Amino acid sequence: MRRPIIAGNWKMNKTCGEAVALIEELKHLIVERKDVETLVCPAYTALYSVGEALAGTGIGLGAQDVFWKDKGAYTGQISPPMLLDVGVRYVIVGHSEARGRFGVPESDFNGAILLHFGDTDVSVNRKLKASLAAGLIPICCVGETIGERKAGDTDSVVQSQTENALAGVAASAVPGIVFAYEPVWAIGTGEVCEPNEADRVCGVIRSTVERIFGGGAAAEVRVQYGGSVKPDNADELLSKPNIDGALVGGASLNAGDFAAIINACPR
Numbered sequence: 001m002r003r004p005i006i007a008g009n010w011k012m013n014k015t016c017g018e019a020v021a022l023i024e025e026l027k028h029l030i031v032e033r034k035d036v037e038t039l040v041c042p043a044y045t046a047l048y049s050v051g052e053a054l055a056g057t058g059i060g061l062g063a064q065d066v067f068w069k070d071k072g073a074y075t076g077q078i079s080p081p082m083l084l085d086v087g088v089r090y091v092i093v094g095h096s097e098a099r100g101r102f103g104v105p106e107s108d109f110n111g112a113i114l115l116h117f118g119d120t121d122v123s124v125n126r127k128l129k130a131s132l133a134a135g136l137i138p139i140c141c142v143g144e145t146i147g148e149r150k151a152g153d154t155d156s157v158v159q160s161q162t163e164n165a166l167a168g169v170a171a172s173a174v175p176g177i178v179f180a181y182e183p184v185w186a187i188g189t190g191e192v193c194e195p196n197e198a199d200r201v202c203g204v205i206r207s208t209v210e211r212i213f214g215g216g217a218a219a220e221v222r223v224q225y226g227g228s229v230k231p232d233n234a235d236e237l238l239s240k241p242n243i244d245g246a247l248v249g250g251a252s253l254n255a256g257d258f259a260a261i262i263n264a265c266p267r
Contacts, residue, residue: 002222004238004265005037005178005245007062007139008252009092009226012043019046023053025255032058036265037245039090040252044078051087062090062139065098068123068130080134091131092247094124094141094165096184121164128165132173139178139247140165141226142205146185154183155204162208171213175220179205180247186227188249195233198225199240206242231257234264 014022019042030038039060042050051061067077083091100118119127124140131138142161144154162179169177181202183193193201202223210218225237226247237243238261245265251257 002220002244003035003037005039005222005224006258006262006265007038007090007092007178007180007224007245007247008040008258009064009095009247009249010040010042010253011064011097011249013253014042014046016046016049019043019050020053022253022255023050023057023059026059026259027057029255029259030057030059030262033262033265033267034058035267036262038262041090041092047083047088048086054087060089061087062092063088064092064095066091066093066127066131066136068126080130080136083136084134088136090137090139090178091127092139092141092180093127093131094119094161096141096143096182096187099124099141121161124161124165125167128177129169132169132176137176137178139180139224141180141182141247143182143184143187143227149183149185154201158201158204159208162205163212166209166212171217174209174213174217178222178224178245179209180224180226181205182226182247188228190228192228192230192233192237193225195236195240198227198237199242202240202242202244229261231260231264234261238264239266 039062041062041064063083070079098117098119128138142158144157148157205223206218209221222244224245224247225243229246229248230251
């Protein structure tokens with residue numbers, strides 16, 4: 001049985017002091033469940049402080065992005081060794097707010113703020129492989145825009161992003177990857193993919209892994225759902241057979257809401 005994984009993506013929120021205060025609040029609300037893997041991904045500036053605050057809690061530390069080189073003249077970037085140095089174990093790669101969907105009209109994002117930081121399938125693949133090589137656990141995000149969904153292209157987009165992310169990855173490494181299905185139109189909009197459809201698309205990711213690497217890898221790889229996950233929809237989403245957890249945005253900034261989502265995981 002796959003162990004559910006709940007990750008809080010804090011995005012560009014919380015100063016160091018605010019981030020530590022949130023962790024202190026979480027400590028009193030989250031009853032450690034060994035059957036659920038839990039982590040938070042603060043901003044880079046708060047990684048060290050949050051890591052110190054997490055010591056002994058069982059909650060993991062993740063980063064929101066990574067570059068694929070260990071060092072060099074790459075202004076503004078952060079490397080796998082730098083993340084490891086401050087206690088990071090997980091890293092998000094390919095989030096839709098970081099992917100570039102150039103040529104897609106802004107209206108296609110259904111009101112979401114998409115910042116076009118320029119990630120492509122190629123850079124996501126490089127980041128994923130660099131993370132694996134460093135011993136980090138990548139959380140690889142895939143998902144379609146509202147225009148792609150309306151055009152009936154959801155499955156082809158998700159399959160393509162999954163295939164490209166896995167290019168050149170060894171079969172033995174696949175169980176150490178977490179995928180997150182994040183429909184772009186549901187991120188930051190308050191809209192959520194209907195649970196049966198979210199489960200179906202998570203199954204598309206799993207079947208893509210099976211086609212490339214076989215049934216064993218597909219049975220082990222974990223697939224989260226992300227996109228306006230809240231306490232009031234977490235129960236139904238997390239009960240679906242192909243959904244192995246959640247990548248939580250805004251709700252992870254509230255200790256009570258995040259704890260409720262963790263506790264919504266089936267026992």
